[in-house]
Amino acid sequence: MPAGQTVVAADVGGTTTRVVLVSGDELRGRTSLPTVRGDGLGDALCTTIIDLLAREGVPQSQVAAVGVSIPGPLDIDRRRVVFTGNVSLADYALADHLEGALGLPVVLDDDANCAALGEAERGAAVGAQVAVLVVVGTGIGAGIVVHGGLFRGAHSVAGEIGHINLDPSGPPCSCGDRGCFEALASGPALAARGRAAARGAAAPVLSEIAGDNLEAIDALTVIEAASRGDAGAVAALEITGQYLARGVAAVANAFDPDVIVLGGGLGRTAVMLEWARRGVHEHCIAPISGLVRVETALLGDDAGLWGAGLLARGRGG
Numbered sequence: 420m421p422a423g424q425t426v427v428a429a430d431v432g433g434t435t436t437r438v439v440l441v442s443g444d445e446l447r448g449r450t451s452l453p454t455v456r457g458d459g460l461g462d463a464l465c466t467t468i469i470d471l472l473a474r475e476g477v478p479q480s481q482v483a484a485v486g487v488s489i490p491g492p493l494d495i496d497r498r499r500v501v502f503t504g505n506v507s508l509a510d511y512a513l514a515d516h517l518e519g520a521l522g523l524p525v526v527l528d529d530d531a532n533c534a535a536l537g538e539a540e541r542g543a544a545v546g547a548q549v550a551v552l553v554v555v556g557t558g559i560g561a562g563i564v565v566h567g568g569l570f571r572g573a574h575s576v577a578g579e580i581g582h583i584n585l586d587p588s589g590p591p592c593s594c595g596d597r598g599c600f601e602a603l604a605s606g607p608a609l610a611a612r613g614r615a616a617a618r619g620a621a622a623p624v625l626s627e628i629a630g631d632n633l634e635a636i637d638a639l640t641v642i643e644a645a646s647r648g649d650a651g652a653v654a655a656l657e658i659t660g661q662y663l664a665r666g667v668a669a670v671a672n673a674f675d676p677d678v679i680v681l682g683g684g685l686g687r688t689a690v691m692l693e694w695a696r697r698g699v700h701e702h703c704i705a706p707i708s709g710l711v712r713v714e715t716a717l718l719g720d721d722a723g724l725w726g727a728g729l730l731a732r733g734r735g736g
């Protein structure tokens with residue numbers, strides 16, 4: 420499939436679904452809608468894509484394929500969504516559903532893989548031979564790009580770095596284990612430490628920001644309070660940063676990449692970039708400790724769209 424051919428790219432997120440045309444070197448006709456949860460997702464995507472093509476005046480015959488980024492895991496052939504808690508799908512044949520309704524080839528991949536491919540092609544990992552995108556947000560996951568193509572593992576689930584175990588006696592993880600990287604260094608982990616501090620007397624700024632509603636404290640609130648000198652928030656951030664440093668170092672030791680790119684709501688913050696760089700420097704073996712770069716993701720929410728578009732063009736597979 421020629422690189423310049425027009426394709427449709429969709430990014431299904433926990434709250435918002437975004438759809439664009441990828442035409443040459445640009446994203447056209449940006450459309451977004453609240454994510455439809457459950458089995459209605461396929462029909463909602465079809466309608467959105469058909470409307471987008473009509474609005475942009477592009478006949479369906481000129482579209483080569485559709486690429487979809489979606490929270491995983493997917494099945495080994497990447498045709499079905501095995502399970503996604505935040506989009507309420509289980510064993511859902513999304514690729515076949517879309518192909519049947521649109522009459523176009525459809526490729527799926529998980530959101531971290533798509534974003535990693537986007538960053539490798541156009542963002543913070545351009546030129547890297549081996550790049551790992553570490554997404555630190557509600558959960559922690561990774562996409563691994565080796566020589567321009569995704570490394571998916573033998574069963575299409577490589578990159579589940581959120582379940583690297585950092586503390587066997589740590590807090591429970593969504594996977595059923597305890598003390599996983601994700602349970603210790605994700606946005607919710609930092610927010611939980613902030614809430615615990617705000618319940619005591621050591622976090623006056625955080626308590627003031629939260630008022631009567633401790634549930635309103637999220638990771639970015641804790642970072643803001645820490646930047647204003649709140650001792651409880653500083654301590655919460657420090658513990659989270661130390662775990663992030665160790666997790667990122669484990670990834671660097673395992674893959675020896677040119678660059679680790681930090682994405683996700685918490686991962687894109689300056690303070691976490693500092694901790695991750697420190698982690699590689701202090702916890703990796705030589706020569707990895709001196710050679711692996713750590714950078715912040717550059718494409719923001721567009722990374723997954725670019726990646727899905729590249730996959731639809733037959734790239735990065």
Ligand SMILES: [Zn+2]
Pocket residue numbers: 581582592593594595596599601
């Ligand atoms: Zn886990």
